[in-house]
Amino acid sequence: MTGFARTSGAVGDFLWTWELKSVNGRSLDVRCRVPQGFEAMDGIVRQAAAEYLKRGNLSANLTVDDVASRGRLSVNRAALDQILALVGEMQGRVEARPPSLDGLLGLKGVLELETPPVDAETLARRQQAIEAGLKQAMTELGAMRRVEGKRLADVVGGHLDEVERLRVAAVDTAGAQPINIRRRLEEQLRDLMPDGIPVDPERLAQELALVAGRADVREEIDRLAAHVAAARDLIKKGGAVGRKMDFLCQEFNREANTLCSKAADLALTNLGIELKAAIEQLREQIQNIE
CATH class of the missing domain: 1.20.120 (Four Helix Bundle (Hemerythrin (Met), subunit A))
Known part of the structure; x- marks a missing residue:
């Protein structure tokens, strides 16, 4: 039997979305796609599918967007100072144009992405919200079927x-x-x-x-x-x-x-x-x- 359900929510700046799709099948076949770091949800999805469905091909897709985890870019001063020192040392020995700013910033290790750590309590609230959203999506999918x-x-x-x-x-x-x-x-x-x-x-x-x-x-x-x-x-x-x-x-x-x-x-x-x-x-x- 076919069906579709979509649920979404947020925990602070953390956004999540479930999309469930089911089509006809002789037995219950579950395919789950989750972001990196949420691999444990695969087993939870399969357990929920066995509880709500008896047969059909189910596709479950979880997407997340952690605004805070996007972080901010910062300059690794130590690495940049070492590169500038090497540039000054090589001047006069090698005929070359002076390095540009974007070229220096594009070097590996000069720019770094700083992401704030997430405490255990926040992680638990996110997990709870995602699991609740999965149950809601399963309920809506069952109603449609x-x-x-x-x-x-x-x-x-x-x-x-x-x-x-x-x-x-x-x-x-x-x-x-x-x-x-x-x-x-x-x-x-x-x-x-x-x-x-x-x-x-x-x-x-x-x-x-x-x-x-x-x-x-x-x-x-x-x-x-x-x-x-x-x-x-x-x-x-x-x-x-x-x-x-x-x-x-x-x-x-x-x-x-x-x-x-x-x-x-x-x-x-x-x-x-x-x-x-x-x-x-x-x-x-x-x-x-x-």
């Missing part, structure tokens, strides 16, 4: 209605199978048996019973009805039902395949094919459910 889940529930419900419609149609079509089987068997016997040779009615009844038994699809139709009811119950209960719905789709396919293999006439075969197409559409939507 639930809104999408409600929309998907309507779509999945429509596919289940189509499966049920085809199942009911299969009930009516399957009821005509014994008659069609008997008619086809009698036609085959007339084509194979010489004229004038009678067919033993008892033997014919036995053959019909065997063929009709192999072509009986009532169990598959009943199981399809049970699977539809189970899927609707899962949607009604809510929560993380994606994996269970995946399993039900496998069962739907199994019954549809068996129905097609047992079909003794073209009408039931066509219904079985339509049923498999409807189940595939259902399965595609299930991949988007947590």
Whole structure:
């Protein structure tokens, strides 16, 4: 399921921002990007993701801006004095232009960035604020995914209605199978048996019973009805039902395949094919459910 959440805050001059993005996935996969010095947040993000989410690909990105840590530039007087002394010593020995100010300041070690130290109490408050922001972002992400889940529930419900419609149609079509089987068997016997040779009615009844038994699809139709009811119950209960719905789709396919293999006439075969197409559409939507 897809979703996006963004939270930000500040502790004094220290600014932080969380961005969470989730897309569909069969399992829970977390990718976390944090600035240098905040590597410990990776484990905290993964723990929070396992608490709030069950499946999907989650991308978590933390950015920080410590205004105070930008510091200020200062001149290393000792290093600059040494460089100037060397310049004076070399004058007259080497033909060269006098060094420029920007050239001197560009030398390594002349300019230094002074950053004020951060005490432990301030670091703790920053960490607490960042973790609170992560929880808030996870909550907002979950709310957005639930809104999408409600929309998907309507779509999945429509596919289940189509499966049920085809199942009911299969009930009516399957009821005509014994008659069609008997008619086809009698036609085959007339084509194979010489004229004038009678067919033993008892033997014919036995053959019909065997063929009709192999072509009986009532169990598959009943199981399809049970699977539809189970899927609707899962949607009604809510929560993380994606994996269970995946399993039900496998069962739907199994019954549809068996129905097609047992079909003794073209009408039931066509219904079985339509049923498999409807189940595939259902399965595609299930991949988007947590």
